[in-house]
Amino acid sequence: MVNTAVSLNLEQAIEAQARALGFAACGFAAAAEDPVRAERLERWLGEGHHGSMEWMETRLQHRRSPKGLWPQARSVIALGMSYAPSHDPMALEACRERARISVYAQGRDYHDVVKKRLKALARWLVAREPECEVKVFVDTAPVMEKPLGEAAGIGWQGKHTNLVSRTHGSWLFLGAIYTTLELGPAEPHRDACGSCRxxxxxxxxxxxxxxxxxxxxxxxxxxxxxxxxxxxxxxxxxxxxxxxxxxxxxxxxxxNKFAHEAQAMQAFLPxxxxxxxxxxxxxxxxxxxxxxxxxxxxxxxxxxxxxxxxxxxxxxxxxxxxxxxxxxxxxxxxxxxxxxxxxxxxxxxxxxx
Known part of the structure; x- marks a missing residue:
């Protein structure tokens, strides 16, 4: 655990503790609704692009903003944990007698691994700031982790709609902590896809x-x-x-040329x-x-x-x-x-x- 020196402000202390727990990226965003983000979600659902994932639509109000899910929330701590592979994920394309399984699913279930670390960070935060309340989320809750990650400055949503980091590429498991604390929001990450397609x-x-x-x-x-x-x-x-x-x-x-194999997270190794x-x-x-x-x-x-x-x-x-x-x-x-x-x-x- 990190010994958070008095010289660290709260945001810096949270980020240091997050890294000690294995998170590669940490940022902060406001819990208020972003009208542009909400409109994009509604348009995507309206065009039927969610297929049979009915829960995307039935819990729309919860997805529109963190406050829609938890009205008391003031800030979001957006976190990313690297699962960068050591091998080319497309190397088996020509080996048709072999099956290709997505990199993220070759190791332990990320829901369990990431949520355990999120809970540890949340416990540390409450111990430091006893008046605060927190809720942790990994993927299964109606939380828009990718837009929130962009708003928190840990990456941007690329043309493939996934979050991309300048230092970790496309290989990030995302999680979020909603809190009643008022944390200084980061500048949203700028799009860096350029003309690449x-x-x-x-x-x-x-x-x-x-x-x-x-x-x-x-x-x-x-x-x-x-x-x-x-x-x-x-x-x-x-x-x-x-x-x-x-x-x-x-x-x-x-x-991805800047991403490195997530050696510290043994659970994600294939x-x-x-x-x-x-x-x-x-x-x-x-x-x-x-x-x-x-x-x-x-x-x-x-x-x-x-x-x-x-x-x-x-x-x-x-x-x-x-x-x-x-x-x-x-x-x-x-x-x-x-x-x-x-x-x-x-x-x-x-x-x-």
Missing amino acids: ACLDVCPTDAFPRAYQIDARRCISYLTIEHKGPIAEKFRAALGNRIYGCDDCLAVCPW RAELAAPRLADLLTLDDTGFRALFSGSPIKRIGRDRFVRNCLYAAGNSGDGGLIPQVEALLDDPDPVVADAARWAKARLANPS
């Missing part, structure tokens, strides 16, 4: 109708994680061997069995095997059926006829979506284009 051009499914806007209904991360039914056939080939999430728009960001798993092994998973393999992983939340569905699409894209026996074993799967994916994969493998 690498993230827009690399997207396999053209999920960006325009810069700074994403249509989740076309995004591979949404399709493989949030979407519950069969994935539309027009997107299946574009999935390639991605079975959980997609890193392409993050991986090509030039600002588990050996998830770095380059064989599709042949994943296709054989039943519910018990799935739960055992992904214990402590964010992947566990999508369940065996949706996961195997994704693996079957990857198998169909692999061109590997050796996978046909595993695919055929799933043709009569009790889950109709899995069975449908198996039929599609078998047809692709039997008639490679």
Whole structure:
């Protein structure tokens, strides 16, 4: 823990303590509503770009501003924890017999890791400022972490809509602490994307109708994680061997050259069995095997059926006829979506284009 010297003001002390707890970025923003930010959210929802994520719309009033969720909030402490990979996330693109899992999901569940550190920071803050109240949030609450991170000066929302940091690139897990303290807000981070459009051009499914806007209904991360039914056939080939999430728009960001592997956070280092798993092994998973393999992983939340569905699409894209026996074993799967994916994969493998 940091020995916060008398010479540090409150904001400096919070930032020092945050870094001691493993946060790579820390900034401060006002809890008041930003009309521009709120209008952008409403327009995005109005255009249906959130797909089947109904909770985005049903809790709109809570998302519009921190005060919408907690009226007593005066300030937001925005925090980022680096999970910068040591390897090229796109290196497995040509290894079609292997599955690609998004970098963030190859280690321990970030919800647990980040929330534990947020709670530690919140306890420290309350001990220092006994009159203050705090609430901590990581991803699952109706909190707009990325716009708040930009307002707090820890990065800017790039053309791919994710937060980008000059020092940590695109690889930041975000969290927030709402507090009743009046903290000096930072200057919002200026956009530094310039004329670059690498993230827009690399997207396999053209999920960006325009810069700074994403249509989740076309995004591979949404399709493989949030979407519950069969994935539309027009997107299946574009999935390639991605079975959980997609890193392409993050991986090509030039600002990542300043990011360094998050060695201090051992929890985020990839588990050996998830770095380059064989599709042949994943296709054989039943519910018990799935739960055992992904214990402590964010992947566990999508369940065996949706996961195997994704693996079957990857198998169909692999061109590997050796996978046909595993695919055929799933043709009569009790889950109709899995069975449908198996039929599609078998047809692709039997008639490679």
